[in-house]
Amino acid sequence: MKFSEEFRDQALVKEAVRRLGRLSDGPAVIMEVCGTHTMSVARFGLKSLLPAGVRLVSGPGCPVCVTAQEDIDAFLALGERPNTILATFGDMMRVPGSAASLERRRAEGVDARVVYAPLDAVDIARQNPNKDVIFFGVGFETTMPATALAIEAAAREQVGNFSVFCVHKTMPRALRALLASGSVNVSGLLLPGHVTAIIGAEAYTFISEEFRIPSAVTGFEPLDILWGIESILRQLREKRAVIDNAYSRAVKNSANPLASRLLEKVFEPTEANWRGLGVIPESGVKLREEFSQADASVRFREIVAAVPPARPSACRCGEVLRGVLTPSECRLFAKACTPSQPLGPCMVSSEGACAAAFRFEL
Numbered sequence: 001m002k003f004s005e006e007f008r009d010q011a012l013v014k015e016a017v018r019r020l021g022r023l024s025d026g027p028a029v030i031m032e033v034c035g036t037h038t039m040s041v042a043r044f045g046l047k048s049l050l051p052a053g054v055r056l057v058s059g060p061g062c063p064v065c066v067t068a069q070e071d072i073d074a075f076l077a078l079g080e081r082p083n084t085i086l087a088t089f090g091d092m093m094r095v096p097g098s099a100a101s102l103e104r105r106r107a108e109g110v111d112a113r114v115v116y117a118p119l120d121a122v123d124i125a126r127q128n129p130n131k132d133v134i135f136f137g138v139g140f141e142t143t144m145p146a147t148a149l150a151i152e153a154a155a156r157e158q159v160g161n162f163s164v165f166c167v168h169k170t171m172p173r174a175l176r177a178l179l180a181s182g183s184v185n186v187s188g189l190l191l192p193g194h195v196t197a198i199i200g201a202e203a204y205t206f207i208s209e210e211f212r213i214p215s216a217v218t219g220f221e222p223l224d225i226l227w228g229i230e231s232i233l234r235q236l237r238e239k240r241a242v243i244d245n246a247y248s249r250a251v252k253n254s255a256n257p258l259a260s261r262l263l264e265k266v267f268e269p270t271e272a273n274w275r276g277l278g279v280i281p282e283s284g285v286k287l288r289e290e291f292s293q294a295d296a297s298v299r300f301r302e303i304v305a306a307v308p309p310a311r312p313s314a315c316r317c318g319e320v321l322r323g324v325l326t327p328s329e330c331r332l333f334a335k336a337c338t339p340s341q342p343l344g345p346c347m348v349s350s351e352g353a354c355a356a357a358f359r360f361e362l
Contacts, residue, residue, distance in 0.1 A: 067095070122153055
């Protein structure tokens with residue numbers, strides 16, 4: 001796809017592209033860690049502007065996509081309880097479980113509702129005191145504070161029928177596991193601006209210090225992404241590796257203190273199961289003991305424990321999330337798997353690599 005002319009700063013883009021051409025010394029594989037970067041790259045046709053040999057691949061930064069199949073199946077199982085309302089963000093409605101999606105279960109009678117914020121689920125619980133309302137806590141550090149606020153509010157107001165099925169995940173541990181696995185060979189990383197606004201750029205220092213990989217924290221406009229790529233190419237040319245904060249208007253080196261205190265108050269680290277990456281120690285969070293009343297995995301542990309292992313699937317979303325496969329290299333892409341009939345979350349999510357490729361690159 002050619003560069004989209006809908007972006008207004010054409011002169012700035014052309015200058016950024018000229019600089020990229022002067023910096024490129026040969027092949028380079030840059031991973032756009034974040035799903036929002038993936039969608040922006042595809043939407044604006046940024047791949048067409050890159051120097052020869054510079055290639056972008058997707059990473060594990062789509063929160064819907066990395067949610068493990070077993071966790072989706074467990075949430076669906078919770079919806080089979082009588083007098084239960086499930087609440088989730090819109091993208092999760094169409095993600096296939098082993099047997100069905102939440103959208104299909106809703107058509108069969110499960111009370112599943114789309115919310116725009118976790119506090120909306122608390123409101124639903126207030127309005128339905130005789131039903132259990134279970135919110136699907138999905139996302140990285142960006143959305144975790146909103147879930148924590150909802151848990152705090154429910155505890156403060158004694159909304160005892162509200163709980164969270166928490167599968168929130170933290171980005172640095174996943175990147176460490178991915179880089180240490182040896183399954184992907186990348187020259188540099190574009191790091192997510194919104195996550196880093198919460199955790200601070202210093203959270204990624206291990207990438208440069210341990211793995212000697214150049215990285216840049218970037219925003220999501222075309223120029224933000226091109227500046228991030230420029231930083232990585234410059235580091236490669238100069239044979240150095242740092243975490244360059246190319247999004248300083250929104251991101252600081254240190255973590256956001258208010259968000260950090262809130263997350264530490266409500267959550268504690270735990271292992272998490274990532275689609276494509278497997279179980280990674282301390283890469284997820286669970287509710288602290290004092291908030292266990294709002295922990296659906298504790299309140300309904302028998303249901304969660306009874307969920308069988310996920311069935312094998314032909315979907316190769318896990319390989320796309322590791323950057324070892326592009327969407328077009330999957331034999332199901334745009335054939336058996338399409339946005340109207342998705343076989344995996346990478347084709348469902350608004351941040352999914354397959355959805356982006358289908359919409360903008362076919």
